[in-house]
Amino acid sequence: MTVMAVARRTLAKDLRLEWRAKDAVNSMLFFALLVVVIFSFSFDPTAEESRRIAGGLVWVAFLFAAVVALNQTWARELRNQVLDAYRVSPAPAVSLFLAKAVGNFILVSVLEALMTPLFIVFYNLRSVGPVYQLLVIAVLGTWALVVNGTFFAAISIRTRSREIMLPLILFPISIPALLAMVDATTSVLTGEASPRFWMQLLAVYDLVFTTVCLALFDTVINAE
Amino acid sequence: MKRTFTFTFFVLVTLGLLAYALYQGLVVAPTEATMGDVQRIFYYHLPHAWVAFLLFFTNFLASIWYLVRRTGRADALALASAEVGVVFCTVVLVTGPLWARPVWGIWWTWDARLTSTLVLWLIYVSYLVLRRFATGAQTQVLAAALAIFGFVDVPIVYLSIRYFRTQHPQPVIAGGEGSGLDPRMWSAVLWNLAGFLSFALLLIWLRYRLALAENAVEEAHADRALGPEAETRAAKPEARGAAPEVGNKPR
Numbered sequence: 395m396t397v398m399a400v401a402r403r404t405l406a407k408d409l410r411l412e413w414r415a416k417d418a419v420n421s422m423l424f425f426a427l428l429v430v431v432i433f434s435f436s437f438d439p440t441a442e443e444s445r446r447i448a449g450g451l452v453w454v455a456f457l458f459a460a461v462v463a464l465n466q467t468w469a470r471e472l473r474n475q476v477l478d479a480y481r482v483s484p485a486p487a488v489s490l491f492l493a494k495a496v497g498n499f500i501l502v503s504v505l506e507a508l509m510t511p512l513f514i515v516f517y518n519l520r521s522v523g524p525v526y527q528l529l530v531i532a533v534l535g536t537w538a539l540v541v542n543g544t545f546f547a548a549i550s551i552r553t554r555s556r557e558i559m560l561p562l563i564l565f566p567i568s569i570p571a572l573l574a575m576v577d578a579t580t581s582v583l584t585g586e587a588s589p590r591f592w593m594q595l596l597a598v599y600d601l602v603f604t605t606v607c608l609a610l611f612d613t614v615i616n617a618e
Numbered sequence: 619m620k621r622t623f624t625f626t627f628f629v630l631v632t633l634g635l636l637a638y639a640l641y642q643g644l645v646v647a648p649t650e651a652t653m654g655d656v657q658r659i660f661y662y663h664l665p666h667a668w669v670a671f672l673l674f675f676t677n678f679l680a681s682i683w684y685l686v687r688r689t690g691r692a693d694a695l696a697l698a699s700a701e702v703g704v705v706f707c708t709v710v711l712v713t714g715p716l717w718a719r720p721v722w723g724i725w726w727t728w729d730a731r732l733t734s735t736l737v738l739w740l741i742y743v744s745y746l747v748l749r750r751f752a753t754g755a756q757t758q759v760l761a762a763a764l765a766i767f768g769f770v771d772v773p774i775v776y777l778s779i780r781y782f783r784t785q786h787p788q789p790v791i792a793g794g795e796g797s798g799l800d801p802r803m804w805s806a807v808l809w810n811l812a813g814f815l816s817f818a819l820l821l822i823w824l825r826y827r828l829a830l831a832e833n834a835v836e837e838a839h840a841d842r843a844l845g846p847e848a849e850t851r852a853a854k855p856e857a858r859g860a861a862p863e864v865g866n867k868p869r
Contacts, residue, residue, distance in 0.1 A: 542767070549752075549763065549764065552753075552756055552760060553752045553753065554752075554753055555751055559751055562744055563744045566737065566743075566744045567744075567767055567771050569775060570778035573779070591781060592781075595774070602770060610685075610763045614759060614760060617755075617760055618756055
């Protein structure tokens with residue numbers, strides 16, 4: 395089977411499991427909801443203010459919620475030594491990574507699609523700039539979080555304090571991506587600046603780290 | 619015996635360089651026209667920053683070397699350079715605000731250079747945290763992978779943060795028109811750079827030897843735990859022995 399065929403099967407399996415159990419989606423959704431409500435209490439902004447801070451709030455909420463899903467990426471494969479079985483099989487490791495990353499991308503996108511209306515309602519948001527740009531930023535930004543997140547989850551699952559480790563190694567590396575997402579979103583919402591630079595930066599970030607992840611995944615998954 | 623001699627010699631040279639650099643920085647270098655004596659912190663701030671960046675680069679190279687060759691030496695060097703680099707970077711982050719407060723009137727500002735140095739510091743601290751929490755022989759591979767991610771991130775961090783306004787002075791050295799240092803200041807900078815570089819190398823050497831010793835102790839413990847029959851197959855450190863070794867060959 396080719397790299398893509400294996401990736402497709404693994405992705406289909408993961409999505410089917412998720413569809414039946416809804417473990418990751420439910421915990422992620424509830425967590426994001428809590429973050430939205432707590433932020434809303436703590437800041438209580440006017441419409442004008444909320445446009446300025448919404449970019450930050452939205453992405454911080456998505457980031458925290460994404461960590462919940464990312465942490466569960468590999469946990470399922472550890473039970474019954476599925477991961478070890480995968481490693482001794484001739485299937486390429488890269489397909490496994492791609493399947494997991496795309497799976498997480500879908501999960502986080504679903505979360506974003508469901509949470510955005512809530513943000514609009516709670517923060518009384520209305521975009522001044524063109525909305526399609528927000529969509530592009532969401533796709534680029536989500537991939538930026540998810541691609542490194544999936545990789546680092548594979549690292550953190552092998553450490554002593556599994557769940558805590560992921561944000562500790564993911565957040566520092568993701569700072570430029572987060573900065574780009576927040577600033578791009580804010581510039582579209584307020585309509586005061588062009589998000590061009592930040593979108594280009596996100597695209598470069600995505601490209602660079604997707605390459606590094608694909609190059610190093612085989613090494614990391616086979617680390618003994 | 620020879621090693622003790624080299625070590626003593628190294629220590630003496632470092633002490634001599636640091637003492638002379640201190641004299642250069644505090645006595646020989648002229649007082650700066652507008653900032654006054656506070657500016658002398660520059661002779662510590664800048665060399666530490668350069669040494670820290672150099673060490674992070676060393677960490678990156680050693681990590682690649684480890685992934686290619688899988689030698690414990692490469693990993694020990696990566697660990698030593700990251701630890702010492704974080705110490706030097708901490709000194710930069712402490713001396714910076716000490717200097718900024720009297721000169722700019724603020725301790726900290728989210729300016730390009732300050733922020734990227736802080737992010738750099740965060741990345742390498744997270745590297746050290748990972749090393750602390752990972753278990754067994756896989757630590758080295760995981761750490762090397764993270765080191766590569768961290769280093770690749772540095773230019774992106776710098777690019778993204780430069781987009782903010784910049785308060786930090788443009789490079790004084792080779793920065794363009796109107797920049798430049800008094801020759802006596804130059805010599806203070808270079809002597810301090812030499813002194814602290816030598817100090818950093820000394821620390822790295824010690825830390826590197828310590829890391830190698832730690833590895834040797836760990837291996838000895840593992841061999842002992844496996845019992846006498848293990849010594850005949852000493853090449854296999856796998857304690858459980860159930861799973862076949864896959865993909866662990868050096869490439």
